[in-house]
Amino acid sequence: MALKGNLRDVGLNQLLNLIYLAHKTGALTVQNEDAAGKARLYFKEGRLIHAAVDGQDARLTDVMVKVGKLTPDQAKAVRSRSRVDTDKELGLLMIQNGMLNQKDIVQGVKNYLLETVYQLFTWRAGQFRFEPNELPPEERITVAVNLDHLIIEGSRRVQEWEQLRDELPDLDVPLRFADRPDTNLRSINLSVEQWKVISFINARNTIRQIANFLKVDEFQIRRIVYGLQSAGLVDVLATSPARPPTPIVPAQPVGRGVLLRVIDRLRHI
């Protein structure tokens, strides 16, 4: 049974955690919704073993170029000498020609896998699908990467986004210009985006409305507004704090006898 969903609802970190804890084998395909981009990650018994981005084949020569271990010319030369297009053959040629050793290749593939997945952590929305038991093409080399460290680093990157959300939890509030005479406006340089936001500040426009009008996503608008706030230029109008939940009166303890009567009756309905 394939697991399907959207990264908006189940984040990449949660997905990797699920694959890691359940020791899953299969292929995870993710399609970025905010920008063009597609990735396919392969896992074996809860470990990442191969990755391909944007429909590319991720041949070993391409991978080594991406991680800076080969130049494009070297990669081209290796491919031209290869009789069959398998990573094993390409790797042997790299070693025989003294370009790389086995350790370089393994480390290069690992770095490529890590960087590919780190890149995916910036994708906040997009359809995903996990196909169980699907493995990478046989001609591709696989290097197993443990997911635990990857998940920790991913969490750190997600945390950055969450910090911004904590700083600015509510987007349905208006902004106002800060009344701080001590702010040295001459020393502040604003970006084009910040100027655009400033031009919409008034008591009627909420942050979300400004974002919608300027067609910027929640992450971007939070970053812009947080920058303006930190510079002392704008204030966010506070909203009323949420009412704390009233403690519920606990149920009167029900005896085990009553529970057993309910269980017995339910079994026979």
Next chain:
Amino acid sequence: MQTVKMVVTGPFNSGKTSFIGSVSEIPVVHTERKITDSTRSVKEQTTVAMDFGRITIDNDLALYLFGTPGQKRFDFMWEILSEGMLGFVVLVDSARPETFREARRILDTFRGYSPTPFVIAANKQDDEDAWPAEDLKIALGLDQDVRVLPCIATQKESVKNILLELLYVILENAPEEKSPARKN
């Protein structure tokens, strides 16, 4: 007559009304209204106040099932419905991962009310897109000891199993009854 109460909660369209309807001996009393907002595309009517079902246990005892309204703007009702409950079921639509976060939020809210036993029902397991219960447990970030059970709310046997599992959890947590004092 003594009554005991259980609450069935979960996100909008997770199957609460069907769940109660599958086992209630009376037609489920519910307050449904035409939906007027963007959720209309999912279903035409929703529960705005509560569902209410009953199972007579014997001459002196009845089990009441209360379903909470699924839409967020009616969550002020949750506290009222939760008072005096023995335990609760969180229904999750296993085929709609976009509701998992909401399900977790509802669970946390109910756990915040009082330390009441609960189970998670991974509903709509007959849907080909349904996430298996074990995967759902991980996706919801639940502890290993939380019971996440496969469920099809339209099937009586399946609902019975969920309620029985909840009762077993309640039983595990119930205080031992004192034996009557012996007369000398």
